[in-house]
Amino acid sequence: MLSRTWDDETAVFFEGAGETMVVSELGSAAIAGIAADCADLPALEGWCRGRGLATADEDLGAGLLAVLEKLAAFEIIEPAP
Amino acid sequence: MKIGDIPAPQLRERLAVDGVAFRVGPYVTRLRSPIARVAEGLHLVGAHHPLAAPADFVDFDLEIRPRLGLWPPLRRLARLFVDGAAPFNAFPVAQSYAMFEWGLNWCVATRSDRYLLVHSAVVEKGGRALLLPAPPGSGKSTLCAALVCRGWRLLSDELAILRSDGLLAPIPRPVSLKNASIDVIRRFEPGAVIGGTAHETIKGTVAYLRPPADSVDRQAEPARPAWVVFPKYEAGAVLRFAPHSRARTLVFLAHNSFNYHVHGARGFTLLADVLEHCACHDLGYGSLEDALRCVESLASNDGAARPATA
Numbered sequence: 001m002l003s004r005t006w007d008d009e010t011a012v013f014f015e016g017a018g019e020t021m022v023v024s025e026l027g028s029a030a031i032a033g034i035a036a037d038c039a040d041l042p043a044l045e046g047w048c049r050g051r052g053l054a055t056a057d058e059d060l061g062a063g064l065l066a067v068l069e070k071l072a073a074f075e076i077i078e079p080a081p
Numbered sequence: 082m083k084i085g086d087i088p089a090p091q092l093r094e095r096l097a098v099d100g101v102a103f104r105v106g107p108y109v110t111r112l113r114s115p116i117a118r119v120a121e122g123l124h125l126v127g128a129h130h131p132l133a134a135p136a137d138f139v140d141f142d143l144e145i146r147p148r149l150g151l152w153p154p155l156r157r158l159a160r161l162f163v164d165g166a167a168p169f170n171a172f173p174v175a176q177s178y179a180m181f182e183w184g185l186n187w188c189v190a191t192r193s194d195r196y197l198l199v200h201s202a203v204v205e206k207g208g209r210a211l212l213l214p215a216p217p218g219s220g221k222s223t224l225c226a227a228l229v230c231r232g233w234r235l236l237s238d239e240l241a242i243l244r245s246d247g248l249l250a251p252i253p254r255p256v257s258l259k260n261a262s263i264d265v266i267r268r269f270e271p272g273a274v275i276g277g278t279a280h281e282t283i284k285g286t287v288a289y290l291r292p293p294a295d296s297v298d299r300q301a302e303p304a305r306p307a308w309v310v311f312p313k314y315e316a317g318a319v320l321r322f323a324p325h326s327r328a329r330t331l332v333f334l335a336h337n338s339f340n341y342h343v344h345g346a347r348g349f350t351l352l353a354d355v356l357e358h359c360a361c362h363d364l365g366y367g368s369l370e371d372a373l374r375c376v377e378s379l380a381s382n383d384g385a386a387r388p389a390t391a
Contacts, residue, residue: 002346004353009328013349018342020335020349022328 001035003028014076021074026060027067029053034077041065085128093120100144102133106242106252106300108193109133110185114145114177116159118277122178126255126276126289129297141188145177163188172282179279179287182255186239189252190339196250197243197348198339203236203251204228206380209307210249212241212359214337217284220314220366223262226290227369228376230270235296236304240339245347247355248303253296255289263288269369308379309334309361318367322375325361 002013010028013020023031026048033047045060054060071077084092084103095101100113101123111133112123133139141163148158148171158171161184168187172180190198201214202225211233215221222238229235236242236251244250258266258275263286266273274291309330331352335341341348362379366372 002349002353004328004331004349004356006327006356009326011328011331011349011353013346015346018345020332020341022326022332 001031003031014074017075019074019076023071024067026053026063027071030064030067031071031076082132083128084123084130084132087124089120089124092124093117096120096123100142102137102139103127103130104133104137104300105130105185105254106237107196107250108140108189108252109137110141110143110188111139112143112145112181114181116145116147116174116177118175119145119177119181122181122276122289125274126291128291129294131297141185141192143181143184143188145181147174176279176282176287178276178289179282182257182289185254189240189242193242194340194343195245197341197344197351199241199243199334200239200337200339201241201334202238203241203249203304204233205236205249205304206233208305209380210236210304211308211310211376211380212249212306213310213312214241214334215312220262220312220372222257222259223265223314223369224312224372224376226256226258226262226266226273227269227373229256229290229293229296230266230273231373231377234299234304235292243306243351243355244303245351247351248305250303251296251300253292253300255291257284258288258290260285265369266290306355306359309356309359310376310379311361311363312372313363313365314372315365315367318365320368320371320375321363321365323363325363327356327359327361330359330361331356 004011008025010023012023029048029051033044038044038047044064048060072079097115100111102109102111144162145159148160157174159174159177160167160171161169161180201212202221204211213221225238235253236249238256242250242252276289278286278288280286334352
């Protein structure tokens with residue numbers, strides 16, 4: 001995956017799907033977290049918090065789930081069985 | 082020697098017999114046709130293009146032949162051949178010159194994978210290029226023609242040819258004016274040379290604006306992209322000029338490229354690197370003069386785009 005970030009948006013090229021799209025800051029972090037082997041939602045939340053995307057008491061779970069659903073819909077990620 | 086240096090009767094004869102090979106941007110095209118409209122169109126709007134040298138490799142070999150075997154009252158038809166094959170349906174002979182231009186577009190768009198090709202007009206001033214990508218009907222070609230009439234160098238009204246070094250290669254072909262924009266440009270620049278009008282084409286009424294001699298003379302001189310402006314003409318609209326995100330610009334250019342899928346990751350990186358140094362804007366307008374003032378002020382005040390923050 002290739003990406004380029006400007007301000008709070010990231011353009012991403014997914015080599016597997018051949019797709020080019022814009023993802024949010026959270027989406028970009030989620031993709032990077034998955035690429036770094038975050039295996040479940042808590043791990044991914046921790047990854048995103050580690051990049052300053054939310055404070056410790058903010059709920060990231062719902063936002064992350066929405067992002068993951070979109071990425072799956074574009075076949076950019078595949079939910080584990 | 083340029084096409085316009087050949088007397089019209091001789092040009093017509095050469096087109097009908099051996100064809101005429103000429104250089105447009107990085108390509109050499111050979112055109113053959115016995116049809117008078119093709120010769121007239123080429124002589125008028127292609128006048129500044131230089132003839133190719135006899136040893137030059139011909140990239141695109143086009144021929145337009147009258148279709149035989151038809152009988153009145155059917156309309157006279159013609160057919161375009163590219164390297165001997167006929168990829169399109171026959172068309173009315175009165176549309177022959179427009180069909181040549183579209184055929185050449187098709188050749189460049191389908192056979193130039195060494196470049197990244199994006200559907201966009203491109204003009205240049207002061208060494209900095211302005212891309213005007215937009216869907217049909219947005220006023221892209223009209224704004225491009227008006228800018229060219231005001232002294233901007235024409236690189237293309239249709240195709241941004243992006244080289245691997247991030248520079249844009251010119252392909253200064255006649256500017257395609259459609260429907261109301263033909264009279265808009267006639268009024269805007271009474272001295273503009275506009276060729277014969279083809280009616281009832283698939284794009285409506287079409288005529289071609291001759292590219293300025295300076296643009297053709299400098300067709301080997303690439304330009305560095307500095308701005309991407311998305312024009313949107315709407316009758317009566319007030320001027321609106323607003324930043325457009327670089328990430329969304331990249332996706333738009335990728336989706337409006339003819340061969341991004343061929344370049345893949347390399348194409349993404351090329352577009353991203355180019356956009357690091359481009360300012361991107363939306364331009365909504367209802368007055369051509371307003372739009373021109375806006376673009377001119379961009380060119381004189383902006384000081385090109387600053388490098389983006391990553």
